Amino acid sequence: MFKSLRTLFRPELVLTRSSSSYVTRMRHLMKLKEDDGACLEALRSGHLLLYHWLAPLLQKAPATASTPGLFQLPAINTSDFEGVLDKLGKSRALVNEAVLIACTEQHEAQFSLDVGVLDKSEVERLCGGAFIDLRKAFFLLRGPEAPLVARGQALLRWHQTHGFCSASGHPTFRNQSGSQRVCHSSGQTYYPKMAPVVITLISDGTQCLLGRQATFPRGMYSALAGFCDMGETIEETLRREVAEEVGLELDSWRVSGTQHWPFPQSSFMVACHATVTPGNTQVSLNHEELEDARWFSLQEIEEALRLKKPPRNPEGETPTLWVPPSYAIAHQLVQEWVQQQRSAAR
Numbered sequence: 045m046f047k048s049l050r051t052l053f054r055p056e057l058v059l060t061r062s063s064s065s066y067v068t069r070m071r072h073l074m075k076l077k078e079d080d081g082a083c084l085e086a087l088r089s090g091h092l093l094l095y096h097w098l099a100p101l102l103q104k105a106p107a108t109a110s111t112p113g114l115f116q117l118p119a120i121n122t123s124d125f126e127g128v129l130d131k132l133g134k135s136r137a138l139v140n141e142a143v144l145i146a147c148t149e150q151h152e153a154q155f156s157l158d159v160g161v162l163d164k165s166e167v168e169r170l171c172g173g174a175f176i177d178l179r180k181a182f183f184l185l186r187g188p189e190a191p192l193v194a195r196g197q198a199l200l201r202w203h204q205t206h207g208f209c210s211a212s213g214h215p216t217f218r219n220q221s222g223s224q225r226v227c228h229s230s231g232q233t234y235y236p237k238m239a240p241v242v243i244t245l246i247s248d249g250t251q252c253l254l255g256r257q258a259t260f261p262r263g264m265y266s267a268l269a270g271f272c273d274m275g276e277t278i279e280e281t282l283r284r285e286v287a288e289e290v291g292l293e294l295d296s297w298r299v300s301g302t303q304h305w306p307f308p309q310s311s312f313m314v315a316c317h318a319t320v321t322p323g324n325t326q327v328s329l330n331h332e333e334l335e336d337a338r339w340f341s342l343q344e345i346e347e348a349l350r351l352k353k354p355p356r357n358p359e360g361e362t363p364t365l366w367v368p369p370s371y372a373i374a375h376q377l378v379q380e381w382v383q384q385q386r387s388a389a390r
C-alpha cells in the first residue's frame with residue numbers, strides 16, 4: 045500500500061553529493077528540532093515509521109536473486125495514516141505524539157510513532173505489513189533502514205520511560221520534535237541519553253575470542269562488551285572489562301568504529317580490535333558475566349559469517365556457531381578480523 049522508505053531516504057548518497065546539500069539538510073533538521081510550529085507543520089507533510097509497543101512495522105521487499113526474504117520500512121504519509129485512524133474510529137490527535145528522527149534529501153521530515161493503543165492486526169491490515177520485534181528486524185533489513193528504525197525505537201522508548209522528573213517527581217513535558225522534556229516544577233530539562241559501551245574483538249594473531257551470556261540465543265557468540273563506569277576513559281573500560289570477564293591482559297588495542305545500539309536502553313558502542321600475545325591466551329571465565337568464552341579459528345568464523353539468518357539450533361543438539369546480525373558492530377568487528385587474517389595470509 046505504501047512505498048518504501050528506501051526510495052525516500054538514502055543517507056549514503058550524502059557522501060557523494062556536495063556538502064552544501066548536507067549542511068542545508070542538517071540546518072533544516074535543527075530548526076525542526078527547536079521550533080515547535082515548524083515541526084508541527086513538517087509533521088503534516090512528513091512520513092511516519094510505525095511501532096506497536098516498540099516493535100517496528102515492516103513489509104516484505106520485492107525479492108531479488110541476491111536478497112530473497114528481505115523486508116523494508118513502509119513510508120506512511122501522515123495524511124494517509126490519519127485516514128487509517130478515521131477508519132478505526134480513533135482520534136487523529138495520536139499523530140501529534142510522533143517524534144522527529146530524520147529528514148530526507150528532499151527535506152521531508154521523518155517521525156516515529158508508537159501506536160500501541162491501536163489494535164495491532166487492524167493497523168497491520170490497513171497499512172500493509174507486520175510489527176516485528178526489533179532484534180528480529182535487524183536480520184531482515186539492510187542498508188540505512190536498520191539504524192533508522194533503531195533510532196526511532198530508542199527515542200520512543202526514552203519518552204515512554206522519562207515521563208516524570210527525577211528531582212521533583214512531577215510530570216515532564218516534551219517539545220514537539222521530542223528532542224527534550226522539561227519539568228515545569230524543577231526547571232530541569234532532560235535530553236535523550238546513550239550509555240557508553242566498549243566492545244572488543246580480541247585476537248592472538250590466528251584466533252579470535254568470542255563470548256556468550258546465558259541469555260543469548262543458543263549458538264550465538266559475540267565480541268566482549270561492557271559499560272563504561274563513571275569517569276572512565278575508553279581505554280580504561282576496555283582493559284577492565286577484558287580483565288573482569290575473561291582474565292586476560294591486553295597487549296594492544298585500537299578503536300575501529302562506533303554505533304548507536306538501542307538495547308538495553310540505548311548504548312553508544314565504541315568498537316575496538318585488541319590483541320594478546322600468543323603465550324597469554326588462557327581464559328579465566330567470570331561465570332557471573334559470561335556463560336562461555338572461546339577462541340575460534342578463521343575457518344569457524346568464516347562459516348558463521350556465511351549464515352544469513354540464525355540457525356535452528358534445537359535443544360539437545362550441538363549448536364551451530366552464529367554471530368550478531370550484519371548491522372551490529374560486533375558483526376563488523378568479526379568481518380574486519382577475517383579481512384585482516386586473509387590479507388596477513390597473502
Ligand SMILES: NC(=O)C1=CN([C@@H]2O[C@H](COP(=O)(O)OP(=O)(O)OC[C@H]3O[C@@H](n4cnc5c(N)ncnc54)[C@H](O)[C@@H]3O)[C@@H](O)[C@H]2O)C=CC1
Nearest residue numbers: 239241266269270271305307308311313368372373374375
Ligand atoms: N551492537 C553490538 O554489536 C553489541 C552490543 N552489545 C550491547 O552491549 C551492552 C553491554 O554489554 P554487557 O556485556 O551486557 O555489559 P557489561 O559486561 O557491563 O555487563 C552488564 C551489567 O553491567 C551493569 N551496568 C552498568 N552500567 C549499565 C548501564 N548503563 N545499563 C545497563 N547495565 C549497566 C548491569 O549490572 C548489567 O547487568 C549490552 O547491553 C548489549 O546491548 C553487546 C554485544 C554486541
Ligand SMILES: [Mg+2]
Nearest residue numbers: 268269270333
Ligand atoms: Mg560484558
